Amino acid sequence: MSDYHPKAKTDHRICFVGDSFVQGTSDPLCLGWAGRITQDAVARGTNITHYNLGIRRDTSRDIAARWEQECAARLPTDCEQLVVFSFGVNDSSIFEGSLRVPEEESLANCERILRSAAARYKTLMVGPPPMPDAPHNRRVAQLDKQFADIAVGLNVPYLSVYEVLRKDEHWLKEAIANDFAHPGKFGYDRLADLVREWPGWWFK
Amino acid sequence: MSDYHPKAKTDHRICFVGDSFVQGTSDPLCLGWAGRITQDAVARGTNITHYNLGIRRDTSRDIAARWEQECAARLPTDCEQLVVFSFGVNDSSIFEGSLRVPEEESLANCERILRSAAARYKTLMVGPPPMPDAPHNRRVAQLDKQFADIAVGLNVPYLSVYEVLRKDEHWLKEAIANDFAHPGKFGYDRLADLVREWPGWWFK
Numbered sequence: 001m002s003d004y005h006p007k008a009k010t011d012h013r014i015c016f017v018g019d020s021f022v023q024g025t026s027d028p029l030c031l032g033w034a035g036r037i038t039q040d041a042v043a044r045g046t047n048i049t050h051y052n053l054g055i056r057r058d059t060s061r062d063i064a065a066r067w068e069q070e071c072a073a074r075l076p077t078d079c080e081q082l083v084v085f086s087f088g089v090n091d092s093s094i095f096e097g098s099l100r101v102p103e104e105e106s107l108a109n110c111e112r113i114l115r116s117a118a119a120r121y122k123t124l125m126v127g128p129p130p131m132p133d134a135p136h137n138r139r140v141a142q143l144d145k146q147f148a149d150i151a152v153g154l155n156v157p158y159l160s161v162y163e164v165l166r167k168d169e170h171w172l173k174e175a176i177a178n179d180f181a182h183p184g185k186f187g188y189d190r191l192a193d194l195v196r197e198w199p200g201w202w203f204k
Numbered sequence: 205m206s207d208y209h210p211k212a213k214t215d216h217r218i219c220f221v222g223d224s225f226v227q228g229t230s231d232p233l234c235l236g237w238a239g240r241i242t243q244d245a246v247a248r249g250t251n252i253t254h255y256n257l258g259i260r261r262d263t264s265r266d267i268a269a270r271w272e273q274e275c276a277a278r279l280p281t282d283c284e285q286l287v288v289f290s291f292g293v294n295d296s297s298i299f300e301g302s303l304r305v306p307e308e309e310s311l312a313n314c315e316r317i318l319r320s321a322a323a324r325y326k327t328l329m330v331g332p333p334p335m336p337d338a339p340h341n342r343r344v345a346q347l348d349k350q351f352a353d354i355a356v357g358l359n360v361p362y363l364s365v366y367e368v369l370r371k372d373e374h375w376l377k378e379a380i381a382n383d384f385a386h387p388g389k390f391g392y393d394r395l396a397d398l399v400r401e402w403p404g405w406w407f408k
Contacts, residue, residue, distance in 0.1 A: 056278075
């Protein structure tokens, strides 16, 4: 549960930092879950500017290298500075025969990113979603648990979405029908609902 | 007129780089004109990933300092690499008694950005929109004309929106009712229509 209670007049600036699932790849609405939950908060009268900093194929290593500079350019100190991270699926994928990022490095990147972010900004993390591939999924599930432990240790609220989306009626079905990775409208709707209903999310 | 004809199956990646008007500040849909025209192209079957790199308060100087790195991280060479710029309103605003960016520097920044971008990416530019402030507007109008000349000289298609939006029934009215700068839904709808109907825009 976040202890932050936003006020309507406050100038909230929020960066969503992550991979293609943050970017909203294959979403016909071009909003992704980040756009959906921001649109919803804006509709209820909150003053928010949202920056979608999801990049396709990004691993925790790519994000570690860019998030500080990209967020600093978008979050002035006289505003309410908020950051939401989500990554991990690309770390745990196999490329040319090997894991894109070794598990130890993924965990170290996650710890370093969250520690540094939480020292400056109100910070949340959303875990990686499931993939329609069993071996990949086992690695995602393991990373999700370990990321959650790291976040809890740093007092960063963490939302695991892996199990719920794995059983969701749309997520994997849409991914299989699309590109074997990204869902469509209903999958992003569902993930947006999960974040919106999460006690950690700031805008209710 | 752009000589580029996109194919449905091509993996198009597009960066919209600019200021708050690119970001879509105050748009209740959280899409801005960039999100609207992308959503529309996607609905007609084009494969596009769009990255909104508009940042509030950014001048041409701020954009010159960040656009290369931010675009390079988002535009892999095996994809169709596209960039749309739009800036100028913040250059020509007065802050603490002086112009935020002197006119000569604005023009030099514009030339440098467009020259460098056009050498690597398919590049377009959309001019700065009008403001509900007459002296500011005169400077915006002048910058718009000079930016257009620079773009034409570099073979970068340029869309001037200043005159049309100044006479638009919604743009300035929404800006005045909001924060004296940014329109709301109808203003962004209108600007999106202007870009969509422009022969320079890639996705018809």
